[in-house]
Amino acid sequence: MKLETRTADTATVVILSGEVDLRHSPSLRKALMELMLEKRPVVVDLSKVEYIDSSGIAGLVEAYQMARKNGTRFALAAISDPVRRVLQLARLDRVFTIADTVEAALGG
Amino acid sequence: MPSPLPETDSASHLDLIVEMTGDFAHSHDVEATLRLGLERIAQRMGAEAASLFLIDEDSGELVCRANMGPVDVIGLRLTPGTGIVGRTIDLGVPQLVRDTRRDPDFTGAVDAATGFETLSILCAPMAVRGTKLGAIELFNKKGGGAFSQTDSRLLQALAASSALALINARLVADMAEEQGLKRELELASEIQRAMLPGPQSEDSPIHGINLPARGVSGDFFEIIPLADGRTAFAIGDVAGKGMKASLLMAKTASLFRCLVKREAGPGAVLTAINSELLETRMPGMFVTMAAGLFDPASGRVVLAIAGHEPPLLLKDGTFTPIEGEMPPLGIAVELFADGCPESVVDLDGGSLYLFTDGLTEARPRHDAMLENEGARALIQSFSALPATERLEALVRSLDDSGGLLDDITLVVIEDRRSGAAAAFERRYPARPEELAAIRAAVGGAARAMGCGESMVGDVVLAVDEACQNIIRHAYHGGEGDIVLRLDREDDRLVIRLMDFAPAVDVAKIHPRSLDEVRPGGLGTHLMRSIMDHVDFLPPPAGIGNLLQMVRRIDPT
Numbered sequence: 001m002k003l004e005t006r007t008a009d010t011a012t013v014v015i016l017s018g019e020v021d022l023r024h025s026p027s028l029r030k031a032l033m034e035l036m037l038e039k040r041p042v043v044v045d046l047s048k049v050e051y052i053d054s055s056g057i058a059g060l061v062e063a064y065q066m067a068r069k070n071g072t073r074f075a076l077a078a079i080s081d082p083v084r085r086v087l088q089l090a091r092l093d094r095v096f097t098i099a100d101t102v103e104a105a106l107g108g
Numbered sequence: 109m110p111s112p113l114p115e116t117d118s119a120s121h122l123d124l125i126v127e128m129t130g131d132f133a134h135s136h137d138v139e140a141t142l143r144l145g146l147e148r149i150a151q152r153m154g155a156e157a158a159s160l161f162l163i164d165e166d167s168g169e170l171v172c173r174a175n176m177g178p179v180d181v182i183g184l185r186l187t188p189g190t191g192i193v194g195r196t197i198d199l200g201v202p203q204l205v206r207d208t209r210r211d212p213d214f215t216g217a218v219d220a221a222t223g224f225e226t227l228s229i230l231c232a233p234m235a236v237r238g239t240k241l242g243a244i245e246l247f248n249k250k251g252g253g254a255f256s257q258t259d260s261r262l263l264q265a266l267a268a269s270s271a272l273a274l275i276n277a278r279l280v281a282d283m284a285e286e287q288g289l290k291r292e293l294e295l296a297s298e299i300q301r302a303m304l305p306g307p308q309s310e311d312s313p314i315h316g317i318n319l320p321a322r323g324v325s326g327d328f329f330e331i332i333p334l335a336d337g338r339t340a341f342a343i344g345d346v347a348g349k350g351m352k353a354s355l356l357m358a359k360t361a362s363l364f365r366c367l368v369k370r371e372a373g374p375g376a377v378l379t380a381i382n383s384e385l386l387e388t389r390m391p392g393m394f395v396t397m398a399a400g401l402f403d404p405a406s407g408r409v410v411l412a413i414a415g416h417e418p419p420l421l422l423k424d425g426t427f428t429p430i431e432g433e434m435p436p437l438g439i440a441v442e443l444f445a446d447g448c449p450e451s452v453v454d455l456d457g458g459s460l461y462l463f464t465d466g467l468t469e470a471r472p473r474h475d476a477m478l479e480n481e482g483a484r485a486l487i488q489s490f491s492a493l494p495a496t497e498r499l500e501a502l503v504r505s506l507d508d509s510g511g512l513l514d515d516i517t518l519v520v521i522e523d524r525r526s527g528a529a530a531a532f533e534r535r536y537p538a539r540p541e542e543l544a545a546i547r548a549a550v551g552g553a554a555r556a557m558g559c560g561e562s563m564v565g566d567v568v569l570a571v572d573e574a575c576q577n578i579i580r581h582a583y584h585g586g587e588g589d590i591v592l593r594l595d596r597e598d599d600r601l602v603i604r605l606m607d608f609a610p611a612v613d614v615a616k617i618h619p620r621s622l623d624e625v626r627p628g629g630l631g632t633h634l635m636r637s638i639m640d641h642v643d644f645l646p647p648p649a650g651i652g653n654l655l656q657m658v659r660r661i662d663p664t
């Protein structure tokens with residue numbers, strides 16, 4: 001797993017790539033929680049994620065809940081097929097705000 | 109109550125008693141010890157001769173078992189009540205005869221026959237708590253004169269002590285005999301276990317198991333790979349239990365091993381065994397048996413059955429009993445005069461189960477007998493396990509529930525041709541760093557077993573989640589291993605994960621409620637969403653938790 005962040009005008013963009021499993025999910029969670037403290041909108045670019053498991057999804061869910069509490073925006077963008085499948089299986093595809101592209105997420 | 113012994117003598121008398129008790133305690137030879145004891149007594153009491161008579165337990169006669177003096181009367185038998193000995197035993201008190209000529213009970217028969225001249229006799233009973241054992245008789249005080257009342261009291265004490273020592277020695281002998289028998293039985297049980305086939309290799313199409321209800325078993329099974337690639341097998345149950353049944357079992361199993369290589373087919377083998385068994389008649393004993401040949405290349409079994417429980421063919425979840433019409437072996441030669449018919453069973457991707465009535469007559473949790481229905485349900489419930497584990501789990505589930513009343517033996521023959529892809533089995537350390545390797549391996553194996561790409565992706569996720577559960581909930585992040593196994597069984601992919609941690613309370617890893625958006629609890633839900641069945645099975649011995657996940661194979 002690789003995690004990069006870039007600051008756009010309207011939000012912080014987290015670019016996640018590779019495989020997100022139990023080995024890496026603790027560092028994903030930590031990074032997302034730290035970002036949440038900044039109380040800026042966050043867009044997670046999931047286009048390059050090849051694999052994600054329940055522990056990775058759990059990190060996203062926790063960030064989503066924190067953002068809701070803070071009243072800030074938290075969106076997923078450009079989700080890859082493996083991510084889409086897991087979100088579907090977990091019935092979370094309607095819980096998250098999901099944008100087709102990062103640009104759409106930033107514009108929204 | 110006899111008056112006390114004279115002070116001066118009592119110490120040495122006690123010595124004598126101690127010596128004799130010691131002799132009995134150290135020696136296993138009761139006869140030799142009696143002889144030694146009698147010699148000590150005769151010497152100490154200054155008697156010219158002495159005899160020890162014991163009551164024969166069968167006839168009631170008085171038999172001379174030890175003797176000291178010029179005339180040997182060992183083995184002499186007297187009718188109960190005769191002579192001074194008989195009187196002593198009957199009355200239960202010492203008899204002092206100062207002058208034999210004046211005692212009407214003195215027969216003098218021995219004297220007449222031997223030339224020994226008996227002048228006086230002192231005889232004391234050997235008895236313990238009312239149980240009469242015999243008597244010790246002394247003849248003629250050395251240096252002339254007669255035995256005294258003091259002598260009488262002393263002999264009474266010595267005879268009583270001898271009786272006690274004798275009873276002890278007999279008890280010890282009985283115990284030793286019992287121990288010997290027990291050891292023999294253990295040995296027989298060991299030999300018998302050694303006779304049964306050992307565990308078959310994982311790729312063997314035939315597996316068997318035997319669990320004796322007691323030390324020795326009347327059940328047996330055989331698995332014999334033949335040179336032409338086929339495998340001969342048999343299962344049998346000898347009527348009756350214990351040593352006799354186990355000996356007949358040993359004979360029948362040996363006959364099978366020998367005849368299977370000589371006779372044309374299983375029908376001919378059973379016919380020949382029947383004849384051989386009846387060569388040496390064991391009345392009332394017979395053997396139920398099923399024997400067969402399995403050709404793994406065609407998946408075909410040729411089966412012959414003699415009075416045995418009908419084997420069950422399990423195919424696509426349905427059981428078909430294979431009935432035989434012949435009676436058990438060992439009853440009469442004529443019954444098999446026309447041979448023994450054979451059935452041809454095409455396994456066609458299924459499995460054939462042979463078992464003894466220990467299975468159908470088992471009473472799990474002391475309920476009703478399993479009968480045929482219960483046996484089928486039990487086989488079905490473990491059918492997804494690999495053969496060796498399956499048989500073990502089956503037998504163990506009965507044993508654990510205390511339902512095993514009889515020896516139980518099971519043999520399973522599997523047609524492995526449909527599982528074109530070999531089973532995948534590998535052991536991994538239970539660590540998050542291993543998950544990537546596990547996913548790669550599972551993906552490859554699932555693909556090889558015919559799963560399409562979308563199914564491969566899902567299955568990889570399900571296994572990953574199951575491994576996470578083991579890492580987090582079974583080992584709690586500690587050291588341990590995961591054994592992962594994938595099999596294709598007909599049109600289903602069967603995945604098993606085994607760990608060696610203490611059993612996990614399954615109720616605690618329930619799938620999370622989907623209305624509740626929160627992290628955690630998601631993994632189990634993913635597994636259940638992806639797979640058709642997710643179940644914790646009773647793990648075989650040595651396994652902590654056994655999770656089985658099954659899904660119909662989707663090749664698209």
